[in-house]
Amino acid sequence: AQSVSQHNHHVILSEAASLELGCNYSYGGTVNLFWYVQYPGQHLQLLLKYFSGDPLVKGIKGFEAEFIKSKFSFNLRKPSVQWSDTAEYFCALKGGDMRFGAGTRLTVKP
Amino acid sequence: SQTIHQWPATLVQPVGSPLSLECTVEGTSNPNLYWYRQAAGRGLQLLFYSVGIGQISSEVPQNLSASRPQDRQFILSSKKLLLSDSGFYLCAWSGLAGRNEQFFGPGTRLTVL
Numbered sequence: 689a690q691s692v693s694q695h696n697h698h699v700i701l702s703e704a705a706s707l708e709l710g711c712n713y714s715y716g717g718t719v720n721l722f723w724y725v726q727y728p729g730q731h732l733q734l735l736l737k738y739f740s741g742d743p744l745v746k747g748i749k750g751f752e753a754e755f756i757k758s759k760f761s762f763n764l765r766k767p768s769v770q771w772s773d774t775a776e777y778f779c780a781l782k783g784g785d786m787r788f789g790a791g792t793r794l795t796v797k798p
Numbered sequence: 799s800q801t802i803h804q805w806p807a808t809l810v811q812p813v814g815s816p817l818s819l820e821c822t823v824e825g826t827s828n829p830n831l832y833w834y835r836q837a838a839g840r841g842l843q844l845l846f847y848s849v850g851i852g853q854i855s856s857e858v859p860q861n862l863s864a865s866r867p868q869d870r871q872f873i874l875s876s877k878k879l880l881l882s883d884s885g886f887y888l889c890a891w892s893g894l895a896g897r898n899e900q901f902f903g904p905g906t907r908l909t910v911l
Contacts, residue, residue, distance in 0.1 A: 697839060720898055732842075732888065732902040778841060782898045785857075786832075790841040 690715040692781045694789035701769050702797050709764040709792050711753075711779030720782040721762040723753055726791075727775045735777070738762065749773070771798045800825035804889050804903040811910055817862075817876040819906050821889030824870065829891040831872040832900065833864055836886040845887075848872060884910045 691714045701707060713719065723735040736747025743755040753764045762779060774796045779789040801824045811817060823829050830849050834842040844857045846864035854864050861880050865873045872889060886907050890900040 692841075694841075722899060724902075731904050732890075734899055734901075737899055785844065785847075786898070786900060787844075788834075788842040790839055 690781055690783040690785070690787050692779050692787050692789040694777075694779050694792050696792045697790070698793045698795070700795045700797065703771055704768045705796075707764070707766040707769045707773070707794070709777055709779075709794070711762045711764065711789060713760050713762065713779075713781045713783075713787075715781060715783035717783055721753075721755060722780040722782070723747065723751070723762075723764050724778045724780060724788075725775050726778070732778070735764070769794075769796045771796050800891070800901065802889060802891055802901060802903040804887075804906050806906060807904065808907045809909070811879050811908065813881055813910055814878045817874070817879050817883070817908070819874040819887055819889075819908070821872040821874075821903055822870055823872075823891045826870070826891065826893065828869060829893060831866065832890040832892075833872065833874050834888040834890065836888055836905070842888065846874070879910045881910050884908055 693712045695710045721738045724732050725735045726732045735751050736745050738745045738755045746752045751766050753762055755762050776791045776793050778791045781787045803822050832847045833845040836842050846856055848854050848866045851866050862876050886905050888905045889903040892900045
């Protein structure tokens with residue numbers, strides 16, 4: 689069975705603070721990993737993805753994520769958040785099927 | 799470029815009434831298509847997926863059904879809505895070959911009263 693866990697349900701940060709959102713997965717085979725973002729009132733859109741190669745993946749808007757196979761993790765990071773990063777963030781795993789985490793709501797205070 | 803449409807954007811229906819939500823994709827052929835329900839704090843739950851016309855796989859037992867009458871059309875239906883069917887429904891597509899990222903539509907907010 690495959691699963692994805694996002695332990696932070698709601699994160700509140702001030703502008704310019706650093707961000708790290710946790711994502712852990714459970715799957716025994718080769719994985720593709722994704723982070724999606726849903727801005728208020730907008731479509732769910734892809735932020736970044738990992739398939740193979742360099743475990744440090746850079747995405748749009750200054751986000752990056754690191755795949756650590758030994759920890760079954762794919763945490764999302766951004767060194768300095770902006771108010772416009774306020775959104776809900778979903779980690780997803782494609783092993784057999786696509787599985788999404790429960791999401792983390794990020795609120796950035798101006 | 800590919801686009802995905804869903805309608806209606808919002809819908810309010812009485813308990814026991816039928817449902818039909820439509821999803822269409824443009825700019826690609828033979829996509830994999832998906833229906834998800836998004837619940838607050840629970841992420842996205844896969845309801846149905848389809849790899850081709852007339853081919854539907856159901857992930858969870860439920861009051862809903864899906865159909866794919868055309869290559870780029872995916873419909874979510876119910877004969878009699880329940881209160882518990884209220885939620886936000888998302889349609890997504892992915893390509894058959896290569897990478898497996900999914901692209902999502904704008905969603906439909908369904909309220910059953």
